Amino acid sequence: MSELLPTAPYRGTRDFLPADYSVREQVFHRLYEVIESFGYQRYDGPILESAEIYEAKSGRELADQQLYTLVDRGGRRLALRPEMTPSVARMIAGHAGELTFPARWYTNVNCHRYERPQRGRLREHWQINVDVFGTESAQAEIELVELVHAMFAALGASTDMWRLRINDRVLLESMLVDLVKVAPEQVKPVSKLIDRWEKLPADRLAEDAAGLGLSDGQFERLGSALRSGLALLDELPAEAKARSTLVPVLEQVPELVSYDPLIVRGLDYYTGTVFEIFDTDPANPRALFGGGRYADLAGLFTTQKIPGIGFACGDVTLPDFLATHGLLPAAAPEVDAAVLPLAGDLFGPARSVAAGLRAAGLRTTVSLEQRKLGKELTRVARAGALVAVLVGAEDWARGEVTVRDLGGRDQVTVPVAEAGPAAARIVRAGRGIGSAGRGIGSTAGAG
């Protein structure tokens, strides 16, 4: 017997059957509306990029391990994009002369990374990217922070469900150099250590710090600085605070963010503000959103300095968050109305009735084969139809059809021309009461 191919999708990727897709799109569309309400414009780009644009910058040695690469027939080395930032940098650089800055752009794209799948991390995910290009103003930070709050509000999340932890690499570096007296060349490795501060046990941290050349005293000083929260700012030199675009945020909208010296982020291109958003429920320990400010986004492509700030949020952690808090929308119904011919020679009339329902604005199906009426009614009701129109020989001979309310289970026989309006009334009433898109209950706080 010949071997059959597996039906499971490639490791780390997901199929979105209609019910799953409906949920995903509902979540995304709420976010699109909010983002566009802030005046951001959507863009898109290719999934394939030259492999060099990742190897050069984003993650260095990691790019090699986690990049899906291929060689085209012309010998060019290409990669599936692992993130959107290099692509958008390329676009901005290529059109810098034509664009008006600040440019507010957003997108939603699938990105691939070759890594071992686990909770909150897959090999393919969809990611909304939001950026403001061409500004150094801290007002951009504030705008994005407010946008993040609006996005969570649109998803039905209250502020106790998540936390926006924010830092600034300018302040981070000042802390390391001015307070802990770390040598300039040690700033980056020590920053990486801070990035892992919450994951590693204390003795391991001390060990790694010693390995980086920090004295016991410096390690103590670092630990106390990281624990001091907002008080840390009082210890930093005024010069550093003057350069920080985070300080105005902390002054003007302190209630929207949590200053947190432990936030570093892995990517090299961040030069200022960095932030991550976390679920307050420990079931989801990974960041929901992450982003930051970059002073020179497009340096690979142009000598023109293009600063900006942006963030991304993926569709792997977000549904985990929504499910944990009972905020995941229900799948939306596929159809509003169904037309059922009651005899084999009534398919033609049924199709013309259906055209009338569609003209009345209803998503309408016509049965493709004749079956027991009871079974067919069950079937279309399960598909989400709120109304069925029965086209039977006797009614049809009189120029009438029967419009049945599948929820209330009562029905009226009306002239064919009335079928659309009658069905539309039932659907409007039905959707108004049991409106779709409400969160379904789920056990919150498990684990």
Added chain:
RNA sequence: GUGGGUGUAGCUCAGCUGGUAGAGCACUGGGUUGUGAUCCCAGGUGUCGCGGGUUCGAGCCCCGUCACUCACCCCA
């Protein structure tokens, strides 16, 4: 790449100290011509993830392998 857990019907799972595989749900058809829940009847070729080993005999024990999953590494 490293480690743990799990792989039995479409789904959720049961299967005793080894004796040639089960339940519930779901699904399909029927219970006479045009009316849905419930009820009755009927419907499964499941390579027990795959390969090898031990045994008279393996879903069960042993080895390997693959997949899923959780964590590590790393990270949008």
